[in-house]
Amino acid sequence: MALLALDGIGKCYRQGEIEVQALQDINLQVEAGEFAALVGPSGSGKTTLLNIIGGLDSPTAGCARLNDTDITQLNDRALANFRLFQLGFIFQAYNLVPVLSALENVELIMVLQGRSADERRERARHYLSLVGLEDIMHRRPSALSGGQQQRVAVARALAAGPRLVLADEPTANLDSENATALLDIMHRLSHEEQTTFIFSTHDPRVMERAERIITLRDGRIVSDQERELPHEAEL
Amino acid sequence: MVQQAHHTHLPMLFFMAWRNLWRNPIRSLLTISALAGGLVMIILYAGFLEGMNRQMQRHATENSTGHLQLQRQAFIDDRDLYATLPWPYLNALEHRFPTLHFAPRLYAAGLASSDASATGVMIQAVDPQREARVTRILDHIRQGTLNLAPATPTSAGLTRFNVIVGHQLARNMNLTIGSELILVTQAADGSIGNALFRVAAILKPLEPNFDRSGVLMSIEAFQSLMYLDNGFHELAIRLDNPDQLAQIQTTLRSHLLQIGTIQPLDALGGKPVIRNWRELNPAVADMLELSRSMMLFVGLIVVSLASMGMLNTMLMAVHERTHEFGILLAIGMQRRILLLMVLLESFFLALVSALLGSLLGSLLTGYLEDRGIDLSNYMPDGYDWAGMVFEPVMEVYLLPHHILQACLLMLVITLLTALIPAWRMVRLKPAEVMR
Numbered sequence: 001m002a003l004l005a006l007d008g009i010g011k012c013y014r015q016g017e018i019e020v021q022a023l024q025d026i027n028l029q030v031e032a033g034e035f036a037a038l039v040g041p042s043g044s045g046k047t048t049l050l051n052i053i054g055g056l057d058s059p060t061a062g063c064a065r066l067n068d069t070d071i072t073q074l075n076d077r078a079l080a081n082f083r084l085f086q087l088g089f090i091f092q093a094y095n096l097v098p099v100l101s102a103l104e105n106v107e108l109i110m111v112l113q114g115r116s117a118d119e120r121r122e123r124a125r126h127y128l129s130l131v132g133l134e135d136i137m138h139r140r141p142s143a144l145s146g147g148q149q150q151r152v153a154v155a156r157a158l159a160a161g162p163r164l165v166l167a168d169e170p171t172a173n174l175d176s177e178n179a180t181a182l183l184d185i186m187h188r189l190s191h192e193e194q195t196t197f198i199f200s201t202h203d204p205r206v207m208e209r210a211e212r213i214i215t216l217r218d219g220r221i222v223s224d225q226e227r228e229l230p231h232e233a234e235l
Numbered sequence: 236m237v238q239q240a241h242h243t244h245l246p247m248l249f250f251m252a253w254r255n256l257w258r259n260p261i262r263s264l265l266t267i268s269a270l271a272g273g274l275v276m277i278i279l280y281a282g283f284l285e286g287m288n289r290q291m292q293r294h295a296t297e298n299s300t301g302h303l304q305l306q307r308q309a310f311i312d313d314r315d316l317y318a319t320l321p322w323p324y325l326n327a328l329e330h331r332f333p334t335l336h337f338a339p340r341l342y343a344a345g346l347a348s349s350d351a352s353a354t355g356v357m358i359q360a361v362d363p364q365r366e367a368r369v370t371r372i373l374d375h376i377r378q379g380t381l382n383l384a385p386a387t388p389t390s391a392g393l394t395r396f397n398v399i400v401g402h403q404l405a406r407n408m409n410l411t412i413g414s415e416l417i418l419v420t421q422a423a424d425g426s427i428g429n430a431l432f433r434v435a436a437i438l439k440p441l442e443p444n445f446d447r448s449g450v451l452m453s454i455e456a457f458q459s460l461m462y463l464d465n466g467f468h469e470l471a472i473r474l475d476n477p478d479q480l481a482q483i484q485t486t487l488r489s490h491l492l493q494i495g496t497i498q499p500l501d502a503l504g505g506k507p508v509i510r511n512w513r514e515l516n517p518a519v520a521d522m523l524e525l526s527r528s529m530m531l532f533v534g535l536i537v538v539s540l541a542s543m544g545m546l547n548t549m550l551m552a553v554h555e556r557t558h559e560f561g562i563l564l565a566i567g568m569q570r571r572i573l574l575l576m577v578l579l580e581s582f583f584l585a586l587v588s589a590l591l592g593s594l595l596g597s598l599l600t601g602y603l604e605d606r607g608i609d610l611s612n613y614m615p616d617g618y619d620w621a622g623m624v625f626e627p628v629m630e631v632y633l634l635p636h637h638i639l640q641a642c643l644l645m646l647v648i649t650l651l652t653a654l655i656p657a658w659r660m661v662r663l664k665p666a667e668v669m670r
Contacts, residue, residue: 054565056665057666077569080569081567082567083565083566084566084568085567087567089565089566091562091565093558095559097251097562098258099251099254099255099258100251104247107247108566109566109567111247112244112566112567113567156566
């Protein structure tokens, strides 16, 4: 059974008098452990689809199931719990809490989960070392580069132990070197942690790293290709 | 799934709220200054009001009334000259209550005439030694000396007593120290009582009625003028500890019943009645109550105005961090936890302001408590407010519970104010704010 199943998802916005069809009849299944990219030009519906999968927005048609839970039927409080325990988010603009250090940022989500102080401290340190930031984990975001902040965001997303990580244009604000490094880390952790990643991008460098490329255009899936990637050691 | 345990959020929320407070230190410090300044004003105002209340209470008790007064019902109702309490009552009470201070008084109305004019006066007879232990009326001498003893006879050999007069009466009748004053009245035996007196002293302004028409004399002089020596009209009582007022009043009441069985009173004068200063001066008691309400009212206005500054700060802080709040909601923070975090920020802002404001307010009020505000250069006789004459030194009192109340008032109002930005924030839709 698929980890994520989207069935006939549609999303219609109203902008004044005009009705905008952001998504139309999206049917998609994603298996556990996949490393998939949502690609397409700006305005093709990538972010809207990620928001619906993440329970941040609701579809006007269809249903979205994660692990057999219909996300579209959850109330506000249940959705917050769902996001907290089932999903990890990586945003384009890093979005770390500026008053917390890298370590505290990673811990924050586990505080919300109610994990013990020892457990969350241990997990936060572990994931920060996996993304190569063990030496600067006590710095605040303002003292970190963009690439480092995004790696903290990856550690934050994974430390909470989610089934699915959603990343909206995670490399959009990074230079080529940092973007490649980040993708390598995400890919490696996806395999090591057996975590499913779905990320949106229109960056060709990122697409090269994806094992599955789902292409959206005008709110519809126009292609869905799977491919074999060389193992990380060969990259 | 790991179960959420909300108690584990608190340390992190406290931590984040505290750090968020100092994200924009200048803005936070300005807000803290406004709130702390408001609190200083309230504490200072409360200090002044307490000083005024105490002066008012002292005025009500020390100047003439005492803490308690004993009179007969007919005297209370009609100023009945014959409604006296026998002198053995005074002895019995002094014997039974050695820690209380008693001052007997007699009253009569009369006509005073001097070389210059004549006017109606209110005659009050006191025992100077006992009166000095109960009230400070005899301390308020502006001119002359405290002397109610018989004066030297006139050149024609007429005996005369010394009297002390109110300052307005002295002015109206052109009386100075040594002036002669003739008092004419209807004596207790129905005859026309008249006698010659010498003005020994003139009082400072005390109370408008007494200032205009008051003549103080000794009980001996009164008895000689009025032919009334079987008792006294009024017994003023002072307690060393005014906190025991109600208890002493009850004890005295029951003891008077006992004395009444030993020495019954005539029926015409009515029963003896013991009243406390609040019952005797209901206007003052009401004013004291009113001043407490005033403090709350003024406090509410000042804190509400200062809270507008905090509202602005929190609205700005929430507006600037809309995106950040959206992220926190997106990663799974419950709205109520976010609400708590924003309220905690306001709470910290108010708490720091409360600590700073109460420290500065206490220091300033404490300084003024030691020195008072001396207005004697401008108003040597004090100032008249609400029918009472206050001393020219304004007193300030610092009471810990006033500071606590002011802090609590500020914390409650600022937290209520903080609900507005907090409510705006919890209604955010994460997908919209991150777009």
